[in-house]
Every structure is written in C-alpha cells, then in structure tokens.
Amino acid sequence: MGFVSTIAYMLVAGFVVQLWYRRSLRARWKDAKFFIGNVIIAATWILQYLVYIDVLPLPAVLSAAFPWIPPQSGRTWMWNSWQFWQFGGGQALLDIPAGMSQVAVMLALSYPLWYFLGIWIGRCAFGNKSYQHGALWLFSVEKGSAPAPRLEPGDGEGEPEHRP
Amino acid sequence: MQYMSPMPGTEPNRRALVTGASGHTGSFLVNLLADHGWHVTATDLAQDRRSRVITKEEIFDVPRERLSIDRPGVEFIPADLTDKETIQPLFEGEQHGYCTVFHTASLYDYFAPFELLERVNVGGLRNLLEACYGRRGARKNDGAEGPRFIHWSTCGVYGQPKYERWDVPADETAPFNPPNDYSRTKMMQERLLEQWHREHGVPTVIIRPAPIYGPYQAYGMFHVYHLVRTVGSVPVVCLYPRSKRLRMPMVHVEDLVRAAEFLADAPAEKVVGEAFNAIGDCGYQEDFMAYIAQLLGADYSYISVPWFVYVILARITYRRAVGRMKGLARKGKRPRYDAPMAEYITHQYFFSNEKIKRLGFKYEYPDMFVGTKRTVDWYLDHGWLEKEKWEVA
Numbered sequence: 406m407g408f409v410s411t412i413a414y415m416l417v418a419g420f421v422v423q424l425w426y427r428r429s430l431r432a433r434w435k436d437a438k439f440f441i442g443n444v445i446i447a448a449t450w451i452l453q454y455l456v457y458i459d460v461l462p463l464p465a466v467l468s469a470a471f472p473w474i475p476p477q478s479g480r481t482w483m484w485n486s487w488q489f490w491q492f493g494g495g496q497a498l499l500d501i502p503a504g505m506s507q508v509a510v511m512l513a514l515s516y517p518l519w520y521f522l523g524i525w526i527g528r529c530a531f532g533n534k535s536y537q538h539g540a541l542w543l544f545s546v547e548k549g550s551a552p553a554p555r556l557e558p559g560d561g562e563g564e565p566e567h568r569p
Numbered sequence: 570m571q572y573m574s575p576m577p578g579t580e581p582n583r584r585a586l587v588t589g590a591s592g593h594t595g596s597f598l599v600n601l602l603a604d605h606g607w608h609v610t611a612t613d614l615a616q617d618r619r620s621r622v623i624t625k626e627e628i629f630d631v632p633r634e635r636l637s638i639d640r641p642g643v644e645f646i647p648a649d650l651t652d653k654e655t656i657q658p659l660f661e662g663e664q665h666g667y668c669t670v671f672h673t674a675s676l677y678d679y680f681a682p683f684e685l686l687e688r689v690n691v692g693g694l695r696n697l698l699e700a701c702y703g704r705r706g707a708r709k710n711d712g713a714e715g716p717r718f719i720h721w722s723t724c725g726v727y728g729q730p731k732y733e734r735w736d737v738p739a740d741e742t743a744p745f746n747p748p749n750d751y752s753r754t755k756m757m758q759e760r761l762l763e764q765w766h767r768e769h770g771v772p773t774v775i776i777r778p779a780p781i782y783g784p785y786q787a788y789g790m791f792h793v794y795h796l797v798r799t800v801g802s803v804p805v806v807c808l809y810p811r812s813k814r815l816r817m818p819m820v821h822v823e824d825l826v827r828a829a830e831f832l833a834d835a836p837a838e839k840v841v842g843e844a845f846n847a848i849g850d851c852g853y854q855e856d857f858m859a860y861i862a863q864l865l866g867a868d869y870s871y872i873s874v875p876w877f878v879y880v881i882l883a884r885i886t887y888r889r890a891v892g893r894m895k896g897l898a899r900k901g902k903r904p905r906y907d908a909p910m911a912e913y914i915t916h917q918y919f920f921s922n923e924k925i926k927r928l929g930f931k932y933e934y935p936d937m938f939v940g941t942k943r944t945v946d947w948y949l950d951h952g953w954l955e956k957e958k959w960e961v962a
Contacts, residue, residue: 432958529802534866536955537801550902551627554681556618556651556689 406456406463407486408512411449412519418445419523420530427531427539442520450513457483457509483509584608585833586659586667586716588650588697589674591619593786594721594778596636598671598826603642605830610667611638612659613674615647622689625678625788628905629795631953636785650674650693656700667716669833670701675721675755677788679907680894683750690754691761694720698765715771717841719829722759722777724818724846725752729916735812738851738921741777741844748916749909759844772841774832776825779848779920782940783822784947790819791953792906794861794945798954803862803869805855806879813876816851816919821934821944824849831930845925852937854913860938864945865954883915 406414422438422445430437455461456479464482467489468474474488484501532539585602589595590611599611613619626633638645644664648655659665676689702715728746730739747753765771782790797803808814828847832840855871862869874882890908897904922932934940948954 528868532799532801533868534801535958536798537867538799540800540802542799550897550904551624553898553901553903554622554624554676554678554685556622556649556685 406453407483408453408509409484410486411453411516412512415446415449415516415519416523416526419520419525420527421523423524423527423533424531427527427533427535427537431533432535438524442517442524446516446520449516453483453513583669584610584664584667586610586612586665586670586701588612588648588670588672589721590638590645591635592623592673593783593788594781594822594825595671595673596638596785597783597822598673598829599638599643600636600640601823601826601830602671603640607642608664609643610659610665611643611645612648613645614649618649622676623678624903625680628903629787631787632951634785634951634953650696651688653696653700656696660700669717669719670697671719671721671829671833672697673721675758677751679749679751679909680898680903681750683753686750686754687757690751691757694758694761698761698771702765702769702771717772717774717833717837718762719774719776719833720758720762722775722844723752723755724777724779724848724918724920725749726756726759726777727918727920728752729918732917732919735917736919738816738919740921741846741924743920748912751909766842772837774840774842775844776829776832777844777846777848777920778825779818779820779846779851779918781822781825782819782944784944784951786822786944787953789910790944791948792910794865794948794954796906797858797861797867798865801867803858803867804872805859805862805869807855807871807873808879809873809875815854815913815917817854817857817913817937818848818851818918818920819937820848821932821940824932824934824940827933828925828930831925831928835928839928843924846920846922847925848920848922849932849937849940850922850935851919857937857941861941861945864942880915887911887915 419442422441426438434440452461456463459479461479464474464477464479467482468476471489473491477485481501484505528539530539530541531537532542538545583606585607587595587599587602587609590599590609591613595611595613599609602609614622620627646659648659650656672694674693676686678686698718701718726745726747727739727743728748730743730746732739745756745759747756759775762771762773762775766773780790825847828845832845859869859871861867887908890906890911894904894908926932945954949956
C-alpha cells in the first residue's frame with residue numbers, strides 16, 4: 406500500500422486482470438480491463454491520500470494486528486510499508502526528507518503505466534483475443550500429438566536426425 | 570523468341586500422369602490441367618495408407634478439407650511408389666500413354682526419419698522411372714522419347730549458398746548444400762534424375778519451388794500463420810546493418826502449378842535437362858512478419874538488433890527447437906513446429922527466378938502481399954485459423 410510497493414501491486418494487478426480478461430471478460434465486455442484499471446487506480450489514489458493525511462488509521466490497525474510494525478503516522482507508513490513483510494526484523498523508520506511529497510506525487514502518477522505494463526506482459530503471456538493463447542502456449546505440454554509418419558508398422562520409430 | 574503458353578482449350582488432347590495428386594500441390598495441379606483440357610491420370614496412396622504416412626496434416630485441429638480432384642477428365646488410380654506392383658497399372662493400356670509425367674509426390678515432412686524419407690522420395694522415384702521408361706530408358710527403337718518428366722525438387726537443396734553479395738540472389742547453378750534430411754533426399758532425387766537423363770535420355774525438367782503457400786495447405790507456411798494467430802504477438806526484428814536483412818522466399822501454389830504446365834509445354838531444347846527455381850520475388854522477412862501480424866490481428870513490435878546479436882539469438886533459438894523436437898521424439902510425440910522450419914531465422918535463402926521468367930513465364934503473385942492476403946482470408950473463412958468466439962457464433 407506504500408508508494409513504492411504499489412508499483413509492484415499495479416504490475417501484478419494488470420497481469421491478473423489481463424488473464425481474467427482473456428479467459429472470460431472480453432467475450433462479455435471489450436473495454437473491461439480499462440474500466441477495471443480506472444477503478445483500481447482511482448481507488449488506490451484515494452486510499453493512499455486518506456492514509457497519508459491520517460484520515461484512515463491504517464498504520465494503527467496494522468500495528469495492532471502485526472506486532473513487528475511499530476505505531477507511526479500515515480505519512481511515514483507510506484514510505485515504510487515494506488515493514489509489513491519484515492516479520493520482526495529491523496524496525497528502524499526512515500527519516501522522510503523534505504521534498505518527498507513531490508516524489509510521492511510522481512510515483513502515484515506513474516501507477517497507470519505500471520498497470521498497463523502488467524496488462525502488456527499478460528497479453529504477451531496469455532494473448533488478448535479469444536483465439537490467442539500467448540507465448541506461454543509455446544511451452545505448454547502438447548496433448549494429442551500427431552504420430553510420426555510411417556509406411557509399415559515399425560517405420561518411423563527412430564529418432565529423427567537433423568543436421569543444422 | 571519467347572514461348573507463350575497456348576490458350577486453355579486450344580491444345581490437342583494431352584495426357585498427363587500426376588503423382589501425389591491428393592497432396593496440396595498435386596490437387597491444384599490436377600485441377601489446373603483438367604481446366605486446360607488435359608486428360609489426367611492422378612495417383613496417390615490409398616486413403617488408409619496415406620493417413621498413416623501424412624501425419625503432418627493431423628498436427629493441428631483444422632478441418633480435413635482438401636481441394637477435390639474428383640471431376641470429369643480425371644481418373645484416380647491409387648498406387649504406392651515404394652511398391653512396384655501397384656505402379657504398373659498406371660502405365661497399362663493406351664489411355665495411359667502420357668506426354669508428361671508430373672512427379673509431385675514425396676514425403677515432405679521434416680519430422681520423418683531419414684530412412685523413411687529416402688525410401689519414399691528416392692526409392693519411390695527410382696520405381697516410377699523404371700515403370701515409366703523401363704530399364705532401358707526413354708529412347709525407344711523409333712528414336713522417340715518417352716514422356717517429359719517434370720520433377721518437384723526444392724530450393725532447400727541449395728541450403729544457404731555462398732553469396733558473392735548479400736543482395737544478389739543465387740541462381741540455379743548454386744552448389745547443393747541441403748540443411749536437413751528432407752532436402753538431402755531431394756538432392757539425391759535430383760542426382761538420380763541427372764543420371765537417368767544422361768545415361769537413358771529421360772527428358773527431365775526439374776522445378777525447385779520455394780516454400781509453397783496457398784489455400785488448403787496444412788504444413789509449412791501454414792505453420793507460420795498458425796503460430797502468429799495463436800501466440801498473438803510478433804517481435805518484428807529489424808537488423809542492423811540493414812544490408813544483412815534476411816529474405817522470405819515463397820511461391821503461391823497457383824503460380825507453381827502454372828509454372829509446371831508452362832515447362833511441360835515449353836520447347837524441349839530450352840527446358841529438358843534443366844532445373845528452374847519457382848519462387849516469387851523474395852521480400853524481406855521483417856516486412857512479411859509485420860504484414861501477417863496485421864492480417865492476423867496480432868500485436869507486433871519492432872526490435873532493432875545488431876546482426877551479430879541476432880545471429881547468436883537465432884542460433885540459440887534454433888538449437889533449442891532441435892533439442893525440443895528430439896526430446897518429444899523420444900517420448901513418441903511430434904512437436905507442433907518441426908525445428909527445420911526455424912532455419913529461416915538463421916539463414917539467408919535468396920534465390921533468383923529469372924531463368925523461368927526469361928522463357929516468358931509470368932507470376933500471378935510476384936510479391937508476397939496479394940497472395941498472402943488471399944490465403945489468410947481463405948484460412949479464416951474456412952475455419953483453419955480461429956476467429957473470435959462471437960464472430961463464429
């Protein structure tokens with residue numbers, strides 16, 4: 406939920422939405438992934454803003470639930486959300502230098518890019534249209550493979566020989 | 570003087586034997602000849618035997634649709650070229666006195682083991698020559714020659730020639746250097762024919778087609794269309810230096826069969842004992858990939874790569890494809906894409922079509938764009954390439 410970790414969440418969100426879109430959404434609603442993307446990004450911005458200005462007491466809730474997260478302000482939490490994954494390790498808070506608010510805005514504005522990068526990676530991996538299966542299809546296990554050519558039983562059982 | 574093909578319907582009654590008539594090229598050839606008034610004896614394996622050998626048509630779940638050769642003027646006699654007894658009926662009786670034999674039959678399958686390829690392609694040709702001309706060869710007592718023998722080879726016999734300049738195509742005099750087992754057996758066929766021509770006077774004409782494309786084709790170029798359609802994204806590789814761009818040799822099946830008929834009609838002194846490339850004007854691979862990506866609704870992105878980086882990556886890709894094919898073969902499976910198809914990404918195959926054009930032959934699909942568009946449209950209309958679910962509904 407922090408400014409930096411949200412970049413990774415956006416990538417994953419784009420990737421997952423693309424998979425969902427390719428599998429079923431596209432048949433029902435062609436622009437679904439753009440709508441879902443708008444909703445995810447807008448909701449993230451609103452939530453982050455509310456946490457940042459301490460309207461949503463997210464750090465306090467997390468601190469109560471996970472003892473290795475110390476109590477802190479929303480502004481500090483937004484730069485230290487990696488603590489969530491630290492499981493009792495070093496708990497030092499970072500000093501938030503002046504000017505980080507501008508950096509935060511820049512990071513937040515880049516979320517759509519990361520979401521669409523996730524979409525693009527998903528597109529390459531799974532395809533986009535209903536007839537596409539993406540690059541992962543090349544590595545999928547081949548089912549019902551055609552047999553080797555043979556004239557008589559026993560023909561064609563040798564391994565094919567290929568000279569590059 | 571340039572030779573002009575007579576207008577269809579104005580020729581005297583001509584008889585032709587077409588081997589491999591149920592195959593892709595064979596079926597187009599039979600129909601063209603029948604359209605032009607030839608009496609055609611068509612032969613191929615009986616269906617049960619054919620389906621055991623031509624397993625490449627089962628790789629993808631596509632409609633088993635073939636161009637029909639069941640029409641007036643066409644007589645079908647099943648035969649197996651590896652079995653001499655089944656070939657004899659093709660040459661019995663007056664109605665089987667051919668003026669031309671079109672030998673399109675061969676096992677074109679990169680996955681087939683060499684022994685099988687040799688047995689069908691080389692052994693089958695030898696049996697056919699012996700049945701057609703007898704052991705004594707083509708010259709009869711009256712001095713007349715037997716039928717003209719139009720033989721299907723492949724541009725693959727050249728492999729990648731040593732180019733004097735990268736942008737100058739190799740012609741029919743390029744030495745043989747076949748890169749895979751199939752092309753190796755085609756080279757052996759050509760040497761056998763050369764021997765029969767030299768020693769027995771068989772009037773041979775050899776066609777060396779580039780990869781063939783066109784409707785009904787289920788192997789070869791179809792794999793490229795299928796791959797792009799299914800994967801859905803294509804990295805179009807732009808090579809630097811630009812002088813190293815790779816070519817895309819291909820020929821439309823209709824041009825190929827027209828070329829065969831043209832060579833059957835051409836004056837003997839100009840074509841007998843000769844070989845002719847049948848190939849459109851070679852475009853560039855990157856243009857071709859960008860074009861089919863557009864036709865097939867796939868994403869494409871241009872990636873600029875220096876030549877040496879491309880060569881290293883392409884060779885790794887090719888080696889991996891060979892390794893994967895061997896691995897699957899050990900498990901008793903055949904891959905969706907046979908590794909030798911990937912040779913085009915590692916080699917420059919750039920061949921001249923001037924020799925046949927100098928005789929007066931004109932290609933209907935000289936560049937790759939019009940023919941490719943029509944072919945892709947055909948595959949989409951006939952359900953060989955998937956459409957969006959709602960388009961089908």
